[in-house]
Amino acid sequence: xxxxxxxxxxxxxxxxxxxxxxxxxxxxxxxxxxxxxxxxxxxxxxxxxxxxxxxxxxxxxxxxxxxxxxxxxxxxxxxxxxxxxxxxxxxxxxxxxxxxxxxxxxxxxxxxxxxxxxxxxxxxxxxxxxxxxxxxxxxxxxxxxxxxxxxxxxxxxxxxxxxxxxxxxxxxxxxxxxxxxxxxxxxxxxxxxxxxxxxxxxxxxxxxxxxxxxxxxxxxxxxxxxxxxxxxxxxxxxxxxxxxxxxxxxxxxxxxxxxxxxxxxxxxxxxxxxxxxxxxxxxxxxxxx
Amino acid sequence: xxxxxxxxxxxxxxxxxxxxxxxxxxxxxxxxxxxxxxxxxxxxxxxxxxxxxxxxxxxxxxxxxxxxxxxxxxxxxxxxxxxxxxxxxxxxxxxxxxxxxxxxxxxxxxxxxxxxxxxxxxxxxxxxxxxxxxxxxxxxxxxxxxxxxxxxxxxxxxxxxxxxxxxxxxxxxxxxxxxxxxxxxxxxxxxxxxxxxxxxxxxxxxxxxxxxxxxxxxxxxxxxxxxxxxxxxxxxxxxxxxxxxxxxxxxxxxxxxxxxxxxxx
Numbered sequence: 242x243x244x245x246x247x248x249x250x251x252x253x254x255x256x257x258x259x260x261x262x263x264x265x266x267x268x269x270x271x272x273x274x275x276x277x278x279x280x281x282x283x284x285x286x287x288x289x290x291x292x293x294x295x296x297x298x299x300x301x302x303x304x305x306x307x308x309x310x311x312x313x314x315x316x317x318x319x320x321x322x323x324x325x326x327x328x329x330x331x332x333x334x335x336x337x338x339x340x341x342x343x344x345x346x347x348x349x350x351x352x353x354x355x356x357x358x359x360x361x362x363x364x365x366x367x368x369x370x371x372x373x374x375x376x377x378x379x380x381x382x383x384x385x386x387x388x389x390x391x392x393x394x395x396x397x398x399x400x401x402x403x404x405x406x407x408x409x410x411x412x413x414x415x416x417x418x419x420x421x422x423x424x425x426x427x428x429x430x431x432x433x434x435x436x437x438x439x440x441x442x443x444x445x446x447x448x449x450x451x452x453x454x455x456x457x458x459x460x461x462x463x464x465x466x467x468x469x470x471x472x473x474x475x476x477x478x479x480x481x482x483x484x485x486x487x488x489x490x491x492x493x494x495x496x497x498x499x500x501x502x503x504x505x506x507x508x509x510x511x512x513x514x515x516x517x518x519x520x521x522x523x524x525x526x527x528x529x530x
Numbered sequence: 531x532x533x534x535x536x537x538x539x540x541x542x543x544x545x546x547x548x549x550x551x552x553x554x555x556x557x558x559x560x561x562x563x564x565x566x567x568x569x570x571x572x573x574x575x576x577x578x579x580x581x582x583x584x585x586x587x588x589x590x591x592x593x594x595x596x597x598x599x600x601x602x603x604x605x606x607x608x609x610x611x612x613x614x615x616x617x618x619x620x621x622x623x624x625x626x627x628x629x630x631x632x633x634x635x636x637x638x639x640x641x642x643x644x645x646x647x648x649x650x651x652x653x654x655x656x657x658x659x660x661x662x663x664x665x666x667x668x669x670x671x672x673x674x675x676x677x678x679x680x681x682x683x684x685x686x687x688x689x690x691x692x693x694x695x696x697x698x699x700x701x702x703x704x705x706x707x708x709x710x711x712x713x714x715x716x717x718x719x720x721x722x723x724x725x726x727x728x729x730x731x732x733x734x735x736x737x738x739x740x741x742x743x744x745x746x747x748x749x750x751x752x753x754x755x756x757x758x759x760x761x762x763x764x765x766x767x768x769x770x771x772x773x774x775x776x777x778x779x780x781x782x783x784x785x786x787x788x789x790x791x792x793x794x795x
Contacts, residue, residue: 258541258595297710322716330714337704338711340736350733354716385740399715 242308242327242406242439244271244294249303251289263289264463267303271407271456276433276440278450280486281460287443288333290460294409294441295328296321326355329405333412335396336389344387344395345380351403362402369398372428390421397425401432407439408432414449426453451475451489451511459486475509491516540662545590546775547660552669554776558783559657565783566646568790575645577789581782582649589660596652599659603651607644614640663695664768672770685761693749701742708737 250265264286271277271294281287292298293305296312305312307324329351332338341347348369349362357365367377373394379387384395397413410429414422430453433440444450450457450471457474459467461484467474475481478488478496488496491513498520499505506523510516542548547555569575586596614636621635658666671688678684709719712733719730 257598258592292710295714297713319721322718325714325716328714330711332707332711332714335711337737337741338708338715338733340733340740351715403715 249300277456278454285460286463328407329400330409336392339384365402369401409441411443547589552665611640611644667692
């Protein structure tokens with residue numbers, strides 16, 4: 242399912258003394274099957290953009306197209322359920338949304354709201370649990386007895402069980418340990434690869450964006466300031482740094498290395514593996530000459 | 531949806547009322563609420579109206595904003611007016627339509643009471659519009675200080691109040707966040723049959739309570755870690771200062787009281 246935002250503006254508390262523009266003139270295309278990373282500092286408006294992706298917010302200007310639904314300003318939006326079922330959002334600290342008595346009930350809550358039968362929902366719950374790396378014995382436990390990391394995974398399972406076509410992730414690994422972080426990110430990546438799930442990752446980690454995304458959008462002060470493939474975005478790392486943005490560690494390392502040895506590698510490498518290969522061939526080439 | 535609750539919220543501006551000591555503002559409001567009941571005829575109500583109008587202008591709060599804040603309560607004012615209008619049966623009969631009778635006294639009472647109501651709302655909201663919650667609690671604590679003699683826990687009450695006020699926006703934000711998370715999971719809060727909507731409150735309230743308790747615990751630990759041990763000998767960062775303007779404002783109010791006493795019938 243394609244999603245597109247064209248010239249979207251959103252003002253919080255419009256027409257009050259507290260009015261504040263959160264985003265303006267944001268145009269983003271998310272074709273079906275894309276893995277897009279949305280990057281920006283806190284307050285750059287990325288969370289506001291995210292809430293437009295399944296019509297939780299209605300733009301004050303511009304058009305949001307979700308599949309064949311159009312969401313415009315100043316119109317009544319009825320029956321948004323189909324939209325919300327197709328676009329699943331994993332909010333930041335999703336464990337805060339748990340409320341049921343048992344893990345199973347909480348996971349099937351979403352799907353059942355969208356009219357899935359209980360039996361089918363239970364089946365999905367088991368599958369979703371497997372995806373997030375938890376065992377079935379957890380199903381009967383109270384979500385409030387779990388550890389923080391487990392709660393996070395259960396909450397994510399709750400969204401996966403809705404079987405959305407697009408999944409939106411808002412800093413899904415914030416506060417997790419490095420291992421848990423990698424597991425979760427890899428899990429989303431494999432879902433994206435295997436099922437062609439469109440994925441939108443809101444993050445401020447350039448590392449994650451460089452590693453997983455095939456499109457990157459950078460936001461600053463409510464506006465899109467740069468968009469393109471990771472290669473395009475990071476081809477000019479100096480420019481990024483001038484804008485006060487981070488570049489992945491690999492890129493930083495490459496820049497420093499180039500400066501030290503006084504030669505350029507010809508292109509920017511985005512993963513440690515590629516860079517080490519390039520450096521290795523440079524070194525062996527250097528030895529040979 | 532939480533964003534529209536503007537009534538009685540502090541609006542920063544540069545005005546005499548904003549700069550006044552919260553204690554004098556609290557006293558003024560307290561006395562105003564008392565003396566408004568002295569007014570009982572056209573002239574005295576006109577005095578009150580002029581006073582309220584001057585105070586509103588002095589606050590430099592945009593009229594559009596005041597109107598927006600009043601909108602939800604205006605129905606209550608109209609309702610009181612109608613109640614008085616139809617159920618007071620004194621004075622001369624003005625109008626009659628079937629069983630509906632409108633008397634002169636009813637019209638008068640309805641007008642006065644709804645006006646009184648309106649002025650009360652305007653003035654009390656003026657207090658919260660021009661004074662930060664923290665100033666109000668500081669002012670209250672200082673005004674209630676004499677009660678310490680009778681072992682009334684003034685400091686604790688003020689602390690509870692300021693904590694409560696401090697966390698209203700936080701809780702609102704949290705409510706908004708959880709609502710959105712549950713909406714993304716297919717809960718409909720604002721449409722659908724009533725029964726469903728009542729049921730929809732559960733996935734909102736439980737997470738809200740859980741996080742409120744967690745937050746309370748964290749706050750308590752953080753306060754203890756920073757050496758908080760009650761109000762005994764505690765000094766204030768914000769010092770209240772009573773200025774000439776404060777005394778003048780009180781004098782104006784006393785003058786108004788005298789005028790009301792003289793002209794009431």
